[in-house]
Amino acid sequence: MPSATPDVTGDGTTIYDLIPSLKRRHSTRLAAASQPSQDGANNAQDEQDVNASQSSSHLSSPPTEATEPATESKETEVDITPSKRFSFADADVILRSNDGHEFSVHRCILIAASENFETILRNPPTSSKRRKIGNNTTSLPVISTDETGEELDILLTYIYPRSRPNNVRFRHLSFDILLLDRWNILTIRDDLGRQLCSDVFIQENPVAVYNLAKKMGFVDAQHAALKHLYGISFEGNRQYFLDDGIELTAKDLQQIMMWKKEYLRSVMAVVDGYIVPPINHRNSCTKCVSAKQWCWWNTFKKKLHNWNIFNRDTIDKVVFLSLAATECQAPYGDTYKAIKLLHDSLEKEIDKLPVSFE
Template sequence: MSENAVAVLPLPSLSTQSALPAINDAAAPFDDEHADIILRSSDDVDFRVHKLILRLASPIFSDMFSLPSPVPTSLAADETRHGLPVVKLAEDANTLDFILRWSYPVATPKVAELRTITLILDAARKYGIDALYASLAADLSRAVDSDALGVFAVATSFGLEVVAALAAVHSLALPLELLDSAELSHLSIYSYNKLLQYRFACGKSASAVTKKRNWFGRTDCPQVVRVNRGAGSFGSSTFSCAQCYTRDPWDTAQNWQAPLQYWNYLTQVGDLLTHHPHTSVVLSAGLVPSWVACANCRTGDKSNGFDSFTRCLAEEVGAAVAQVPVPKFC
């Protein structure tokens, strides 16, 4: 080849050129041959639908279809298929299928995944389908056990106050350091701060139970915790055991006495409840100590009783937390 020769590169063969994306047709009822428009999802699924139904469901679609052609909007049809105008949308097929099924007189499927619910709510807001929020509230509520903070974030973002309150209560079951979710991008600083304030109020109320003594008198509370009404007596008995029993470190006026392990347990649980106000903390097996009673205590039938004691405390903590007002988050 001479110095002045120009190298000619071969053209790519047809087999190496990028193929157009395959267009798929949606299943019934969105394959109706009598439809008058096609909505195409972002993943190239065509839904053959009726303008009239879309007008009734969405004010955005209603405005679009009332404008003369060509439509000066991002929802304008830019091609045709099967003789019908095609409108390309940003939503994927799953999201679009749910919204259309909700709009049509057909059964609407249940949604379990929080991410899917979020995408549908985003689309509902975009197209002005406000009534869809209430329909999805039940699906969103069912996700609180798997992702309480995520549900809280989504609910506050879309103004679903009842669901947000439910999620806030369920979030108390998680330690503060485990409050995380993939949906945190929907959570505003205002809502998160309100959630932390609510959690702090619950922690204060729950922790205070460990320093109260009114619940010691419950009939199901083990009698191993007693008031020393006089020298050498617990209640009506004359039993006293300096080896096993110590005085209450907080309420000295009533002179409650119990094994030291009880007071240590209450102190530890009270500290933990401040940041994690939930009955699961009280019932945590790792916190419950053992008490080996002396011979006199065993003879007096003052057995351990920790299981009953912790159950009573858990019920009191649950009741105390339930009394804390849940604020408005939205």
């Protein structure tokens, strides 16, 4: 019976080292087909049949009652593709994906990264095995996993001291966070969780960010996503809550809407309590000088109460509506200074407000 280990040349190089792109195919039927005939009375026709069988593409003759079904033979065949990035010469373990990709890596690094890896290395699945790789004199354990080759490659990219993936889309960042969470690599997972607070991801899909942050317990990202939602009219917008990946229920949506109302009430309390700075008497608007404050301020507060969102654009729009309503004559330079002052002063106080109310 021929050995399952590939032949090695005199310098220790395997045929797979000479032809890196060759995929190794293992078949129990190949071993059966290469057995010498047990019939001592082989004639020339029998010998011709055997030679034809050995020269075929690793396929034996059609199954008979005494042979295994062809379907069972296919189940034992595995296409193996070595990783181009994670095939270390001093590796002491091989991780195999569920689609036949192999990663020659180091036990100590895997164990240091995750207790899940330590468990699977100490108690490997029954489908795991051992075999020689390259010039190794001893066989290495091959640990089977349920991850795809792409998933294992991403996972090892975070574990090994290499440059991390630069995620610029939420779906990529979300995929990596869930993968790291599945393997209990929490430190790196939490680092990625902090990236969720970025406007890049929140503006792409604030509901999806909130959903993931809520699931993972990323409080800062939850609050950042909620604050963005409070600044848009998301109520009744189907694009936010019909995504199959969103796990929020109707009850969750109702809660967010109630929180938004409470948040806006808190914002208006800050606005109502804001003390307008003294007016420069050189101001060209006589109404402002007479009122000793911006003549449009009271109109601004009344109009702001009627808005169901709050953000920087809201402040700008309501200020200009109020200026037009009161016919303020202040020069544009003074108006823009007032708007900037409102942005800086109000946002500083509003940032202190809670965004969820249990």
